Every structure is written in structure tokens, then in C-alpha cells.
Amino acid sequence: xxxxxxxVQPIPxxxxxxxxxxxxxxxYPYSDRMITVDELSSVARRCDYIVAMHETMIxxxxxxxxxxxxxxxxxxxxxxxxxxxAACERAGVRLIPxxxxxxxxxxxxxxxxxADLALSLLLCLAYRVxxxxxxxxxxxxxxxxxxxxxxxQGCTDKTVGVIGMGRVARELVPRLxxxxxxxxxxxxxxxxxxxxxxxxxxxxxxxADMLPSCDYVVMLAGYNESTxxxxxxxxxxxxxxxxxFVNPGRGRLxxxxxxxxxxxxxxxxGAGLEVFWSEPPxxxxxxxxxxxxxxxxxxxxxxNGGATWDSRTRQMTGLAQGLVAHLKENQ
Numbered sequence: 348x349x350x351x352x353x354x355v356q357p358i359p360x361x362x363x364x365x366x367x368x369x370x371x372x373x374x375y376p377y378s379d380r381m382i383t384v385d386e387l388s389s390v391a392r393r394c395d396y397i398v399a400m401h402e403t404m405i406x407x408x409x410x411x412x413x414x415x416x417x418x419x420x421x422x423x424x425x426x427x428x429x430x431x432x433a434a435c436e437r438a439g440v441r442l443i444p445x446x447x448x449x450x451x452x453x454x455x456x457x458x459x460x461x462a463d464l465a466l467s468l469l470l471c472l473a474y475r476v477x478x479x480x481x482x483x484x485x486x487x488x489x490x491x492x493x494x495x496x497x498x499x500q501g502c503t504d505k506t507v508g509v510i511g512m513g514r515v516a517r518e519l520v521p522r523l524x525x526x527x528x529x530x531x532x533x534x535x536x537x538x539x540x541x542x543x544x545x546x547x548x549x550x551x552x553x554x555a556d557m558l559p560s561c562d563y564v565v566m567l568a569g570y571n572e573s574t575x576x577x578x579x580x581x582x583x584x585x586x587x588x589x590x591x592f593v594n595p596g597r598g599r600l601x602x603x604x605x606x607x608x609x610x611x612x613x614x615x616x617g618a619g620l621e622v623f624w625s626e627p628p629x630x631x632x633x634x635x636x637x638x639x640x641x642x643x644x645x646x647x648x649x650x651n652g653g654a655t656w657d658s659r660t661r662q663m664t665g666l667a668q669g670l671v672a673h674l675k676e677n678q
Contacts, residue, residue: 350674351415353394355382355403359656362663366398369674381632384408391416396443398666399430402627402650407434418443420670422662428628446668456661461652462518465595468619469507469523469563471646472591474499478643500562500589502526508561510554510577511568511596512538515652519565520546533557534568554578558585563593570597578602583609591617595652598622599629607638610645617644621652 350370354363357374366372373394375382387405390397391414399405399421410416411434419430422445426432435442471477479497483490507523509516509532516532523530524547533551537543543550551557554577558564564586568574578592578601586592592615594601603624609615625634639645653659 350396351394352396352398352670353390354398355387355400358398358663359660361660362667365664365667365671369671370396381627384631388412396420396670398663398670401429402633403429404627404631405430405435407431410434410438410440414438414440416440418670418673420445420666420673422666422669441673443669443673445662445665446672456655456658457653458514458518460655460658461515461595462522464621464648464652464654465515465519465565465567465593465619466522468593468595468621468646468648469565469591470502472499472563472593472617472619473502473505477646502528505529505562506531506560507563507565508532508551508557509565509567510534510600511566512548513567513569515595516565516567517546519567520548531557531560554582555585558582559587561586561590563591566592566594566596566600568596568600570600574600576600576602576605578606580605580608583614586615588613589616591615591619593619595619595621598624598626603636603639607636607642610642611638617646619646619648621648622650626650 352366352370352372354366354372354374357378363372363374382403384406387397387409391409392412393415395415395417397416397419399419401422405419418441419435420443421430426442430442432442475497482497504527506529509520509530512532512534520530529549530547531549531551533554537550538548566578568577576599580602583592583605592606606618610618620639623633623635625632627633633650635647639647653662
């Protein structure tokens, strides 16, 4: 009997073609919402394998009934954040990893793509690109050349403070330095002097020591209990009123309500946000608050940092290769 594979959202064709070479493939048809628990439960009863994105939450109830499901192919972060591993074990559902070569390439590619997106958010704020686009689309098409209404602070000779210095931050720093920006950073453990010199970084031992100097602040700390709400009302108040906050890391690194109030009241000039408070694994359905969507001084992207064709194709091909290898081993 031909195996049936269900993919939880649209993915690049090369990965689908690889899956189709070994199985019947069905793809979730929507791109404006996450797959629901009821939909996943239906899939588990009629399909042999689920190919999940790393933000797909699969609770115990999906595998609690009589099911056809044999395995879930998943990559990305620690799977226990998103999938009830114990329930899968009880139901005999295997968790199948991405092919190692594909996973390694995906991690490198996603880091670079996320760094590029972080820089894009910063550039949009620096040059007021989104506001300029709205200006050009409004009215009857006429405009004032070199208008003062869209002046930005730019990048050259400005200071960026990076919170955290992990994989994405280390990709981002050379991009910032290339724009003639001064890059400060703070993290729990300071880098050695040689690495700081190689990257072109200046150390600050606390947020209080770094934030007042920054024209832009980029949040790239790892998320854990100690970094929950690392940026709150007090920290936003330390920033210049002309400064911008960029968060491509995790939504709960910042107090979202405090950020909204800082943006509404002019405590800071604006923000570029790729992540939000209400996202997996804390809540199933990611949500951007209406208050943020109404603000003109905010640039928003839907937690899509790896969204280049190359990066996403590598990621999903690695998952497809993992399933192909599993099926061949178990023929």
C-alpha cells in the first residue's frame, strides 16, 4: 500500500517532488493561518506521516484516538517544545529527524537569512521605507521630490546595540559594520578580545550601560526564564527617543505591552518586529495585536526569517530526505 504523507503548510516544490517520489502527498492549502488541532487529528486518522514545520504544535489529542499515523517528520528547535513526545511514544508514532546534511545546511542558511531580515527591518526604519511606500501610493500620484516629511536618520556613523551574540547575531554584525555603524553588544559571557576585534564589536556589561548610546537596538538573546521580558518599560525608557527597537529573536524577550506604550507615547521612535508575544509554543495561533497593527512607526513581518527560496528549500529538502531514508530503511 502506498504511503500517504501530509505536509502542514505549503513548501517549495523541490522538497515536494522528493516526497512524491516515495509517497502520495497532500499539502495543507492555506497560507493565512496555522493548521488546527481538529485538522491534524483528521490527518492522523487517514495519513501515514506528517511533515511538520518547527512551529507546528502537535498535542496529545492528535494521536490519542485510533490512528493510521506512523511518524512525524520535524526539524528545528527542541521538538518537545512543540510536540507531545510522550503521547507519540505511547501511540507508536515515531519522530523522524531531518537528514543530517540537510539540517546542517538549513541551520547555516536560516541564520544568514534571519540576519538579512533583521538588517532589512533596521534599514526600513532608518530610511522610513514603509512610510515612503505609503506616501507614493497615496493621493493622485504626484509627489514632492526630496520631501522633508520622510527624513530618516540613516545608518552611517550610527550606533547599534545587539543584545546577545549567538549564531544570527554573528551573521548580522559584519553587515552592520559594512554600513559604517558602530556595533555595541552585551551578553551573559563576554567574548574574548580577539573575537571582539575580529568582529569589530565593543563590549558593554549591561543594558543600562548600552541602551542610552544606541540609535538602534537589536534583540537576539536566547529565550529562557532569565531573559523573559528582558526589555521592559524601564529598558525602553533608557533608549533615546530617536532610537528604534528591532526584534527578530523571540517575542517574549520583550514586554509587548510596555513596547506598545513606548511606541504610542514617543518614548522610542519606532520598531521592527518579526516576532510577537502570542506565538508557539506558548499559544497555538500566532497573533499580532491590533494596537501594533495600527501604529505607523512599526514595521511588521510574520516570523519568517528563513524565508528565502534557498533557505526554505534546504530546510524542507532536509526533512524530505529524512523521510525518504526512513521509508527505505523500513521497506
